[in-house]
Amino acid sequence: MTEIKNKHVQLMQGNEACALGAIKAGASFFGGYPITPSTEIAEYIAREFPKLGRYFMQMEDEIASIGAMIGASMVGHKAFTATSGPGFSLMQELIGYAAVAEIPLVIIDVMRFGPSTGLPTMPQSGDIMQARWGTHGDHSIIALSPSSVQEAYYTTIRAFNLAEQYRTPVVVLLDEKIGHLREGFDISQDLEPEIINRADFVDKAATSAGGGKYLPFANTPSGVPPFVPLGQGERYHFTGLTHNQAGFYTADAEQVATFMHRLCHKIEDHVNEIAEVEQLDCAGADCVIIAYGAVARSAQEAMVELQSQGYKVGLLRLKTIWPFPAEQIREICADKKLVVMPEMNMGQLAVEAKAALIGSGVPFHSITQVNGRLIAPAPIMQAVIEQMAEHSVKQGGGR
Amino acid sequence: MEAVYEKYFRDNLPHIWCPGCGNGIVMSALARALDKLGYPQDDILLVSGIGCSSRMSGYMDLNTVHTAHGRALAFATGAKVCEPRLKTFVVMGDGDAAAIGGNHFIHACRRNIDMTAIVINNSIYGMTGGQFSPLTPTGKRATTAPYGSIDRAFNLVDLAKGAGATYVARGDVFHAAQLTNLLVEASRHKGFAVVEAVATCPISFGRYNNIPEPADMLFWLRDNTVTVQQAAKMSDEELTDKIIIGKHFETEAVEYCEEMARLLADKQADNEKAGDENEV
Numbered sequence: 001m002t003e004i005k006n007k008h009v010q011l012m013q014g015n016e017a018c019a020l021g022a023i024k025a026g027a028s029f030f031g032g033y034p035i036t037p038s039t040e041i042a043e044y045i046a047r048e049f050p051k052l053g054r055y056f057m058q059m060e061d062e063i064a065s066i067g068a069m070i071g072a073s074m075v076g077h078k079a080f081t082a083t084s085g086p087g088f089s090l091m092q093e094l095i096g097y098a099a100v101a102e103i104p105l106v107i108i109d110v111m112r113f114g115p116s117t118g119l120p121t122m123p124q125s126g127d128i129m130q131a132r133w134g135t136h137g138d139h140s141i142i143a144l145s146p147s148s149v150q151e152a153y154y155t156t157i158r159a160f161n162l163a164e165q166y167r168t169p170v171v172v173l174l175d176e177k178i179g180h181l182r183e184g185f186d187i188s189q190d191l192e193p194e195i196i197n198r199a200d201f202v203d204k205a206a207t208s209a210g211g212g213k214y215l216p217f218a219n220t221p222s223g224v225p226p227f228v229p230l231g232q233g234e235r236y237h238f239t240g241l242t243h244n245q246a247g248f249y250t251a252d253a254e255q256v257a258t259f260m261h262r263l264c265h266k267i268e269d270h271v272n273e274i275a276e277v278e279q280l281d282c283a284g285a286d287c288v289i290i291a292y293g294a295v296a297r298s299a300q301e302a303m304v305e306l307q308s309q310g311y312k313v314g315l316l317r318l319k320t321i322w323p324f325p326a327e328q329i330r331e332i333c334a335d336k337k338l339v340v341m342p343e344m345n346m347g348q349l350a351v352e353a354k355a356a357l358i359g360s361g362v363p364f365h366s367i368t369q370v371n372g373r374l375i376a377p378a379p380i381m382q383a384v385i386e387q388m389a390e391h392s393v394k395q396g397g398g399r
Numbered sequence: 400m401e402a403v404y405e406k407y408f409r410d411n412l413p414h415i416w417c418p419g420c421g422n423g424i425v426m427s428a429l430a431r432a433l434d435k436l437g438y439p440q441d442d443i444l445l446v447s448g449i450g451c452s453s454r455m456s457g458y459m460d461l462n463t464v465h466t467a468h469g470r471a472l473a474f475a476t477g478a479k480v481c482e483p484r485l486k487t488f489v490v491m492g493d494g495d496a497a498a499i500g501g502n503h504f505i506h507a508c509r510r511n512i513d514m515t516a517i518v519i520n521n522s523i524y525g526m527t528g529g530q531f532s533p534l535t536p537t538g539k540r541a542t543t544a545p546y547g548s549i550d551r552a553f554n555l556v557d558l559a560k561g562a563g564a565t566y567v568a569r570g571d572v573f574h575a576a577q578l579t580n581l582l583v584e585a586s587r588h589k590g591f592a593v594v595e596a597v598a599t600c601p602i603s604f605g606r607y608n609n610i611p612e613p614a615d616m617l618f619w620l621r622d623n624t625v626t627v628q629q630a631a632k633m634s635d636e637e638l639t640d641k642i643i644i645g646k647h648f649e650t651e652a653v654e655y656c657e658e659m660a661r662l663l664a665d666k667q668a669d670n671e672k673a674g675d676e677n678e679v
Contacts (some may be wrong), residue, residue, distance in 0.1 A: 029481055042477065050666035055480050060506040061472070067466070067473025067503070068480070071446075075482045097467050211505060227451050230462045230478070231485050237457055239465035240449075248411060248457060 002211060011022065012185035012250060014152045014178040015082070018108050019044035021156030022080050026195055027106070029066040029079040030052040033087060036120040036174045038110035041082035049052050062087035064104070066094040073103045074238060075196065075357035076229030078160055081108035084176075085114040088127055089134070091264060095169055096135030098241045099263065102225065104163035104198065104219065105148035108172045110179035113372045122372035123176035123352060125293055127350040131171045132322050138260060140267035141275060143171040143322040147296040149183045154193060155319070161196035166267055167224050175322060176348035177343065177374050202226040206314030215245045223266030268323055275325035278317040280308070285391050287338040287384055290329065290353055292318040295342050295375050315391035321349065326356035334360040337393045363391050403434040409460045415422045415451075415536040417525075418615025419605075420450050421572035421598030425519050426459070428575050428596075429488065432582035436486075442677035444485040446475040452519035452528045452598075455490050469500030469611035472516065480515055483656040486586065493534035500604060501533070508562035508591055512655040515585045515592045515637050516564075521600035529603035540607040542673035556647045565591035568650040572599055574644060581646065590654050591641040593666070597642055616677075 012020075020028075031048060032042045042058070049056040055072070058102065059065040062083055064184045083091065088109045094188040098105050113119035121377035127134075131143040142162050146155040152174060170328045201224070214234040218225040225245075228234045242256050250256065250380045252271040280303065282288055291299035306313045316332055318325065333339050339362055341350045350366035357364055365387045369375045407430040416422050433443065443461045449454035449468035456463040462485070466474045475489045497506050497520045507516065523541060524530040531541035533546045534555060538547040566588040570578035578596055585592035588640045599605065599616035609618050620642070627645035630638060 005538035029477060031477060039432065050663050055663075058474070058479060059476075060502050064476070064503055064506070067470040067665050068477030070466075071464070071477030071479075072481045073477075073590050074486070075444075075478045077481045079477065091586075093467060094470065098417045098656035230464070231441070231444060231482055235440060235460060237465065240467055241465065266427055281558040299608065 008188045009184050009186040011182050012149050012176060013040060013180060014149045014181050015040035015110065015180065016148045017153040017185060018082070018156045018172065018174065019048070022106070022160065023048060023052065024153075024161035024193065025078065025157045026197065027078045027080050027160060029069065029077040030056045031059050031068035031072070031079065032083065033059055033062045033065050033080045035084045035111055037179050038082040038084045038108065039356070041108060041110075043151070058115050062090040063094065063386055066091040066098070066107070069105050070094060070101070070168070072102050073105055074230045076232070078104070078164070080108065080160070082108040082110065084110050084120075085127055086117065088130060091120060092134040096139065097136065098169040099139040099141065100168035100229065100240055100242070101238050102227070103169065104227070105169040105358050106156070106159045106163055106172065107169060108174060111173060111175045115132070115380065118222040118383055121176065123374060124343055124370065124372070125295070125296060125348065127173060127342045128321060128345065134140050136250070138264060140168070140264045141171065142166065142168055142267060142320075143173050144319060145173045145321050146178060146202050146319070147293055147294045147317060149178070150185050150187065151319075152178060152186070157193050157195070161194065164196045164269070164273065165201070165224070167227055168267060172292065175293045179292070183301055189364055199226050199227070202228055214312055216247045217243060217245045219245060219262060221263050223269065244250045269336045269378070271323040271325060272327070275320040275323055277325055277328050277332070278319060280315040280317070282314035282316055282332050284312060286312040286336060287340065287388060288316050288336050289316045289342040289380065289384065290316045290318065290339060292321060293344075295344055298375050298377045299342060299380055301377040302384065303378060305342045306381055306384055310336045311384065323351045324356070325331055326352065329353060330360065333357060333362055335363060336362050338363050338365065338384070338391055340365045340367060340373050340380070340387060342369070342383070342384055344369055345373060346370060363387065401545050403430050403520075407433060407459055408460070408461060409458055414458055415454055417602045420451070420617065420642065421521060421600065422455065422519060423600060424572040424575050425517065425596045426455050428578040429517070429582055430459070430588065431579045435579070436502075437582050437585055438486045442484060442486055442559040443474070444487045444488065446471045446478070446487065447490040448492065448500060450495045450524070452490055452492040453495060465570040469495055469498070469645060470503065471495070472500060472501045472503040475514055476510070476512055477505060479512055480656060480659060483513070483660070485554050488586070489514055489516045491516065491518050491523070493518060493520040493522060494532040496676060497555060497558070505558070505562040507562040508559050508593070510655040511563060512563050513591070514590055515582065515594065517582070518593065519594045520555065520595050521598040521604055523600050523604040525600050525603045529607060531573045535650050538543070541604070553591070554595070555595045558560070560648050562590075563652070564593045565590035565650050565652050567643070568593070569595040569597065571597035571620050571624055571642060571644055573617050573624065579642065584646065588649065590652060640671035
């Protein structure tokens with residue numbers, strides 16, 4: 001598998017593509033616990049990592065998995081895991097720890113139907129809000145959502161890069177449909193992806209900002225302190241307690257507030273660099289469909305069919321869920337006559353999209369489906385046609 | 400006993416521990432043990448959980464990680480597997496290690512990963528004000544056991560041994576010199592070593608159990624501890640409510656990091672061989 005470039009097109013599963021992306025990104029520690037529908041990732045890594053001299057560990061539960069990942073990342077390794085809803089729930093406390101201690105991690109969450117045990121082999125975009133707010137307290141997070149097997153590969157690489165760049169846990173929200181989808185995979189003609197490493201951000205000037213003493217949580221202009229791994233000569237302290245720039249507990253109101261703002265702003269202030277959206281025929285469209293994950297595939301099919309019927313419809317695909325690209329959505333959709341948003345949940349992300357359009361006057365329609373099945377193109381088409389009629393947008397008509 | 404404080408402690412003392420607390424005695428025993436072991440401070444990793452005892456990681460001038468409640472061993476496992484050169488110590492409290500972290504504790508024992516787990520057992524959740532733990536002896540009072548605990552307690556030594564730890568000892572804060580020696584021995588042992596350090600908590604345990612004075616708690620330890628050697632000659636009846644101190648168990652078994660290194664070396668060699676064949 002390592003000589004993938006010579007094989008050109010191959011049939012690959014989304015979960016396998018994630019594993020391959022992690023290997024490409026330089027991941028060197030996997031700590032995980034078996035859970036459907038993500039287990040293929042652990043199996044792939046268990047087979048491939050030893051050959052590459054990298055560490056695979058099957059832990060006693062998901063809490064231990066993320067704990068071990070944090071430990072591995074603290075000493076300088078790119079660590080990741082693969083899980084699904086129930087396991088992701090168990091990880092939440094330590095996701096908060098990783099956010100506060102600013103530990104780069106990648107969690108591949110192959111979302112299954114919930115809540116609870118739910119439908120383990122069936123899809124739902126059920127963890128959208130869990131990824132954002134699953135742990136307690138204010139923090140920011142990065143979550144990405146690929147819509148194809150090939151994109152799962154590049155999204156995973158990007159997840160590792162962003163984790164290092166922003167010193168944060170990054171979640172890859174893959175729905176079960178993409179995780180288990182098998183389709184053509186060919187990266188032989190692609191440019192080599194950029195790989196970002198922790199050391200890229202550590203320079204002497206930055207580390208000596210504290211008067212010769214390394215400050216692991218320095219208030220740097222970018223908001224991201226350089227990360228010298230533990231055990232490499234800088235003896236410092238990690239804690240989940242709110243801490244000062246040196247890493248020790250503080251309850252000083254000013255220091256706490258400074259820390260909290262930096263923690264949130266280091267990501268939220270860079271939303272335009274982090275959040276990627278893809279536009280298909282949005283310019284000149286009357287109606288824009290906003291979608292992500294596997295649903296975006298159905299939405300694209302619906303768009304093509306509607307266009308053939310004369311409707312001016314575009315697709316805005318969210319490749320990044322968090323930080324939420326509200327500004328980009330507003331810019332693209334503010335002059336439209338209708339926005340529809342199909343989701344495999346009760347409208348978790350529609351809340352954010354609707355909020356992004358407040359004041360624009362654009363009618364917003366959320367399409368939800370929670371029956372364990374992928375939303376097909378037909379109900380999306382039907383909703384677009386009905387809503388267009390309701391809001392008196394003529395077929396093929398201008399303004 | 401030599402004073403080694405300046406070398407091993409950061410300049411952020413005083414600590415948060417109450418007067419009469421045994422945690423400081425365990426911390427000084429660890430400092431003296433480190434001094435005897437002679438590891439460079441840059442190569443020592445000290446990981447702790449959450450609770451009174453776990454504040455120790457903030458005070459010692461080592462590579463230190465104050466983790467989440469119960470999860471110290473999970474963090475330490477990931478770090479140690481990736482950097483086996485780090486001499487690893489994990490400090491936990493009794494609730495931390497045996498209740499919320501019980502699963503990680505037995506699995507760390509089972510893997511036999513080379514580190515020293517120090518469980519400071521003061522029989523109580525001190526930081527939250529005195530609730531009973533899985534190591535609180537049956538019948539003892541706590542804020543959540545106002546009529547005496549009806550729960551049976553773990554014997555941590557038996558638990559560790561049964562789960563696969565390859566070195567198991569128990570010391571206490573009255574016998575501080577012995578505790579130091581046990582920590583030295585535990586660290587030199589190749590594999591997962593558990594040292595239970597029975598400690599005093601006059602504020603949150605003694606106060607509810609008629610031993611509110613720090614000195615009385617130490618005398619209680621003096622009077623209720625027997626060595627492993629003495630215990631061997633005593634009947635079960637005589638051993639009721641006695642705390643048996645000393646090295647309980649030591650054996651050799653395959654150590655996790657070494658086994659991981661062997662697996663990686665084998666598979667990398669296979670991989671290179673397969674690569675060479677493909678080239679031909």
